[in-house]
Amino acid sequence: MVRRYFGTDGIRGRTNESPMTAEIAMRVGQAAGAHFVRGEHRHRVVIGKDTRLSGYMMESALVAGFTSVGMDVVLLGPMPTPAVAMLTRSMRADLGVMISASHNMFADNGIKLFGPDGYKLSDADEIAIEGLLDAPVSLAAPAEIGRARRVEDARGRYVHAVKSSFPEHLRLEGLRIVVDCANGAAYEVAPLALWELGADVISMGVSPNGININDKCGSTDTRALQDKVRDTRADIGIALDGDADRLIVVDNLGRVVDGDQLMALIASGAHRRGQLRGGGLVATVMSNLGLERFLQGQGLSLHRTKVGDRYVVEAMRAEGFNVGGEQSGHIIMSDHATTGDGLVAALQVLAELVESGKPASDLLHLFDPLPxxxxxxxxxxxxxxxxxxxxxxxxxxxxxxxxxxxxxxxxxxxxxxxxxxxxxxxxxxxxxxxxxxxxxxxxxx
The missing domain is CATH 3.30.310.50 (Alpha-D-phosphohexomutase, C-terminal domain)
Known part of the structure; x- marks a missing residue:
């Protein structure tokens, strides 16, 4: 079946142009709701969003679609994509939705869907939903229309989950960390989690206004972060993207460290502690040959997939790996999350930094990438x-x-x-x- 709506990461496009219109968003809610309404229990969908202006419109349209087919809606407000995945599972929801165009500029938006297990939908589920988008809708009876409510403590729940991924015997005291939240979904939770773990936090990109998401900030434009790390003599800089599912790091000298180097650090550290499963890690065809050669030198393998973090996750689940990701900074650690989580990945990097006692400039450059x-x-x-x-x-x-x-x-x-x-x-x-x-x-x- 030729896909009309879904791409490699949900549905995405320019706002108020097909497929990213309020009308189509409502139909997505109806189609996805119809696909996941199974059994006699009261069905529930969790919806989060990033900070772009069109999020209000898309959120309202999705609520209308889901409630019209009888699903109750839990609204999280601005939250990272991995938080939506985590809360979908922990709240025993039937479906999770993230309204975000990730690293794209504010004029774009997107819809990412998660199943009740917190994983992104399979190709089969997406094709089934596409098949329902243009089909007649079976609307709920008036007494069965869904209800919507907001959860006020969603940020606290996510911060607690993220902190639990950090080794209990370690703290971030003595580290000066610059964090750039891209004026996106993690603008509150990322600085808070780092501060609660003891870091001296310098925050950037934490003043979203609806149109400045990913604008000269975040993981796709680290120039301001590099300058801030140098100016403040910080130990490390952390750059997230608009929905905080990817991570790029800047070392203490202001040099950019991409996802390949971060995966090498995380995988080799887990291997050293006897915690790495699968005998290596999973990455896409875009990862540098230097990473593959580094892993081979450690006696580890690199399993490649086509581009898209969902395909990385699928391979990890099928082959028994617990570390994977993309050069762009999507890093998945299945012991802690079901999808890429920039903040969780950052904490694993910070744990290695604390334990090693080395400056980031020494720790984070494990191999020379090929041109x-x-x-x-x-x-x-x-x-x-x-x-x-x-x-x-x-x-x-x-x-x-x-x-x-x-x-x-x-x-x-x-x-x-x-x-x-x-x-x-x-x-x-x-x-x-x-x-x-x-x-x-x-x-x-």
């Missing part, structure tokens, strides 16, 4: 990757690599972009190959 370059080409429609000249450019690049590097070309699942990535021993060759393929894609598009 890697990613460029995006926007396209309006069609299938540019099927163009003969594009395929010829790709074949030529693969021949030039001769097994010494990798090439990953794919269509984005969240934006109208073709992503072209290459890595290898020679940085000039990598750049030339990427530019050659991008030029071919532009002409085809």
């Amino acid at each position: 890697q370059l990613l460029k995006n080409v926007r396209f309006a429609g069609g299938e540019p990757l099927k163009d003969e000249k594009v395929q010829a450019a790709i074949a030529d690049a693969e021949a030039q690599l001769e097994g010494t590097g990798r090439l990953v070309i794919r269509k984005s699942g969240t934006e109208p972009l073709i992503r072209v990535m290459a890595e290898g021993e020679d940085s000039k060759l990598v750049e030339a190959m990427v530019d050659q393929i991008c030029d071919a894609v532009r002409k085809a598009a």
